[in-house]
Amino acid sequence: MKIETRIVLGTAFFLGLLLIVGWVALNEEGRMAEFTVQYEARSLERGATIWESNCSACHGAFGQGSGRAPALNNPRLFNGERLQEMKWAGGLYAYVENAISAGRPASVAYWPEAMPTWGQQYGGPLRTDQIRDVTRFVLNWEASALDEQNPPEVVQDFILPGVREEGDLQIMASGQPVGTGLATLELPVGDPVRGERLYNSNELGCSSCHMGGVIAPPTEGTVTRAEQRIATVAALANYTVEQYLIESILVPNAYLVPNEGSKVYATGGISIMQQNYSDRIDAQDLADLVAYLLTQG
Ligand code: HEC
Ligand code: HEC
Structure with a gap:
């Protein structure tokens, strides 16, 4: 091959390569977006599985609530009302994630069983990524919860924390970290x-x-x-x-x-x-x- 031909071929090859690299780079954003969508879909799928085996028995298969736990597929969770009555200053994601991870040990005062602790950092069974998956699954109800044309069925609404029957031991209010009420507790002399x-x-x-x-x-x-x-x-x-x-x-x-x-x-x-x-x-x-x-x- 003549030297000129080689140079021409080499240059053409190089330009071709540039084109391909450029095309890939230009499409990076699109592929990332697609990847994110796929990633989120898989996270939701895993969340649904976790919901089915760990949460639905109390909160209902569709998040409608039952005698054992409140509805989470509930407009009041997504329209800010619930966060306000719980005096939660952060965002919705953090609220839901926190409730799931830490549980509500004190909620046995009004429910047959307390909301269990799920996060491993609190001694529960679920890893951080599993908590994230099931949190996303719950938050994914937003659209259906806020759908005014077809409002979801709310079998059991949230309760107001801190409402107890007279004579109950007022030791720990729901949502407080465990132990908060103990320091100030004064008991009569014991026999x-x-x-x-x-x-x-x-x-x-x-x-x-x-x-x-x-x-x-x-x-x-x-x-x-x-x-x-x-x-x-x-x-x-x-x-x-x-x-x-x-x-x-x-x-x-x-x-x-x-x-x-x-x-x-x-x-x-x-x-x-x-x-x-x-x-x-x-x-x-x-x-x-x-x-x-x-x-x-
Ligand atoms: C043994 C029954 C039970 C199971 C199982 C259960 N929960 Fe709960 N959950 C409750 C009760 C009871 C409450 C209400 C606590 C309260 O009012 O303080 C609650 C509250 C919550 C809340 C907070 C709602 C609010 O604003 O008060 C979230 C979020 C939640 N549960 C998510 C989950 C998820 C996710 C799972 C599965 C990983 C789950 N729960 C499993 C009983 C349960
Ligand atoms: C159905 C069985 C059962 C009954 C009834 C029961 N407990 Fe327990 N208790 C347990 C178990 C299981 C544990 C250990 C798991 C845990 O930490 O809750 C425990 C833990 C304890 C502990 C901590 C023990 C330690 O070694 O640190 C105390 C204190 C306690 N119970 C007191 C009581 C008192 C007081 C009553 C009655 C008012 C009572 N329990 C009724 C099953 C029971």
Whole structure:
């Protein structure tokens, strides 16, 4: 081949390459957009699967709510009303993500079971990316929730936090970080003898689980274990033994004693211990139960 021909061919090849590179670069934005759409579609799909297996039993298959939990496919979530009544200053995404990750341990005061804790950073079962997927899935209801022509069916609306029945222990308001109410709690003087009676009563049934430690941590040594937990678990660092006991009784899911051997104390972030003692006992009962447990060193 003549040298000139080679130069011409080489130049043509080079120009061709430039054209291709330029075309690819120009289309980068379009492909990125398409990629994002695909990525989001897959995230929603995964979110739907998580919803189906973890959330629909309480919140309903279509987010319509049930006797166990409020509707999330609900105009009030998307039109700002809910954020306002919850005094949430941030955005909707952060609100929903936070509720899912942290759960609402205190919501047992009015619901049959509390909204479980889902985020792994709070001891729940879902990874950060799974929380993101299911958060997006919930937020994807916006269009249907705000569709005035075809409003969604809301079987159960949100409740106003902090509304409790008279006589309930006003310890922790919904949405507060667990433990917030404990520091200011003032209990009457406890009577350990009455506390022991309550503990063994059929009405409360504490000992039916705790005696002998068959299905729950044993009554004996409760104080010693509480001291160990406070010393070793970061989330409990500022607790007194009394506060730990109070929280264990009123909000069992706040801190879960790890399963021991074949004994399963909790599944999916929910303790097998009853979650409604805050409705069933008053401040004196609580003080007496704690006074009794404090004798169990
Ligand atoms: C055991 C029943 C139960 C399950 C399972 C459950 N939730 Fe909930 N959830 C609740 C209850 C009860 C509330 C209301 C809490 C309150 O009023 O403080 C709630 C509240 C919420 C809220 C906050 C709504 C608001 O503004 O008060 C979101 C968001 C939410 N759940 C999402 C989810 C997601 C996502 C899942 C699945 C990963 C899920 N929930 C699984 C019971 C449940
Ligand atoms: C249905 C069984 C059951 C009943 C009834 C029950 N508990 Fe529990 N309790 C558990 C389980 C399981 C745990 C461990 C998991 C956890 O952290 O919630 C626990 C944890 C505790 C702890 C923390 C123990 C530790 O080692 O740190 C205390 C304190 C406690 N319960 C007190 C009570 C009192 C007081 C009552 C009655 C008012 C009661 N429990 C009723 C099952 C039960």
